[in-house]
Amino acid sequence: MTAKLIDGKKLAAHIRQECAGRVRALAQKGVVPGLAVILVGDDPASAVYVGNKIRACEAVGIRSFTDRLPSSITNDELLARIEELNADETVHGILVQLPLPAHIDMDRVLETIAVDKDVDGFHLYNVGGLVTGNTVFSPCTPYGVVKLLESENIPIEGQNVVVVGASNIVGKPMALMLMARDATVSICHAKTRDLAQYTILADILVVAAGVPNLILPQMVKTGAVVIDVGINRLPDGRITGDVDFEGVRWRASAITPVPGGVGPMTVTMLLENTIKSAERVAGIDPGAREILSSAA
Numbered sequence: 001m002t003a004k005l006i007d008g009k010k011l012a013a014h015i016r017q018e019c020a021g022r023v024r025a026l027a028q029k030g031v032v033p034g035l036a037v038i039l040v041g042d043d044p045a046s047a048v049y050v051g052n053k054i055r056a057c058e059a060v061g062i063r064s065f066t067d068r069l070p071s072s073i074t075n076d077e078l079l080a081r082i083e084e085l086n087a088d089e090t091v092h093g094i095l096v097q098l099p100l101p102a103h104i105d106m107d108r109v110l111e112t113i114a115v116d117k118d119v120d121g122f123h124l125y126n127v128g129g130l131v132t133g134n135t136v137f138s139p140c141t142p143y144g145v146v147k148l149l150e151s152e153n154i155p156i157e158g159q160n161v162v163v164v165g166a167s168n169i170v171g172k173p174m175a176l177m178l179m180a181r182d183a184t185v186s187i188c189h190a191k192t193r194d195l196a197q198y199t200i201l202a203d204i205l206v207v208a209a210g211v212p213n214l215i216l217p218q219m220v221k222t223g224a225v226v227i228d229v230g231i232n233r234l235p236d237g238r239i240t241g242d243v244d245f246e247g248v249r250w251r252a253s254a255i256t257p258v259p260g261g262v263g264p265m266t267v268t269m270l271l272e273n274t275i276k277s278a279e280r281v282a283g284i285d286p287g288a289r290e291i292l293s294s295a296a
Contacts, residue, residue: 001222003252004152008144011151012264016060019271023061026278033278035064035093035119035270036085040078040104041071046097053095056267062274063090071101078104079112086114092281093119093274098169116280119273127168130176137273142174144265145206145227146181152254154204154225157182162198164188164215164242165208170229174206195219207242217247226255229262 023033035057039050050066057064067081085094094117100106110122118126121139129135138146149156161178165171166189175185188198190209196219199205207215208229220226230242241258249255256262 001250001253003226003249003255006148006152006227006254006256006261008148008256008261008264011148012268015147015268016056016271019062019268019275020060022275022279025284026275026282027061029282029284031278031282032090033062033093033275034088034091035062035095035274036067036088036091037064038067038069038078038081038085038094038096040069040073040097040100043099046099050097053267053270056271057274060271060275062271073104075103075105075108078109082109082112086112086117089281091117092277093117093270095120095270117277119270119277121173121273122169127173130173130180133180137276138177138269139169139173140269140273141170141208141229141262141266142177143269143272144262145174145229146177147269148227148256148262148265149204149225154254156204159183159203160201161185161204161206162188162202163206163208164195164199165210165229167208170208174208178204178206209242211242212240213242213244215243215248217244217251220248220251222251223253224251226252227262228256228258231258231263 026033037050037053039046054064054066085091094113096109111124113123115123115125115136119137121137126135126137156178161183163171163175163185166187171187175187179185186198188195199215199219200221202221202224204225205220206227210230212232226243226248228241228243232240234240239259
């Protein structure tokens with residue numbers, strides 16, 4: 001068996017075409033979707049990620065800009081800038097690039113972003129909303145994984161799913177989103193004993209541990225669907241995932257590559273969330289919930 005390649009680049013390109021059409025429709029109503037990206041400090045990797053997001057926005061017609069702030073900025077100064085963006089009616093999405101300098105209170109920063117502009121889906125209201133299926137924005141990476149599964153008509157309901165990695169950004173929201181679709185979900189993490197005894201039972205295996213080649217062929221059930229969220233740079237400069245791709249592809253029925261799998265979908269879901277926010281403002285989404293002022 002050779003696994004079918006789940007092409008994230010191809011799906012992302014298709015969704016971005018749809019995004020461009022929605023931006024044009026908004027323009028007819030006099031609304032231009034706006035995304036503000038806050039970059040604190042001069043971390044090279046963060047700068048690359050921000051650049052990718054800005055270029056993706058420009059490609060579909062979203063107005064975007066980067067606030068480059070010094071690493072010496074104080075908590076109060078950063079929170080004040082976020083409040084300014086919250087009040088700016090031309091800004092529909094606010095993204096704070098992580099990680100932040102050690103002296104910055106990340107939780108306070110994320111909770112200060114207005115819920116209806118939290119296009120990363122990291123605000124406590126949005127995270128908590130995943131439990132009830134009532135979130136305003138879903139976190140971009142788990143959202144992208146769900147879109148990949150749906151695009152391949154891979155059933156989720158009733159499937160045994162194992163999520164490797166329990167981060168607040170990917171693992172935990174991923175599990176909640178799959179549970180909401182009636183999957184039976186197990187979460188494994190750094191303290192899990194005998195990881196293979198769990199992964200071998202998975203119909204769908206989502207790996208987001210940040211450990212190169214953590215998942216070996218003998219840990220994967222024949223015919224499983226494998227979603228590799230990991231992005232790791234090896235000493236020789238190569239990019240690899242958390243899954244031994246060359247080995248596992250001979251056991252799985254479908255697998256995402258790294259790069260070219262989940263990564264392009266993460267950025268694309270950021271565009272989707274930003275446009276969705278602008279559509280709410282323009283009244284294009286009549287089914288949108290009113291955001292409670294107490295949650296902002």
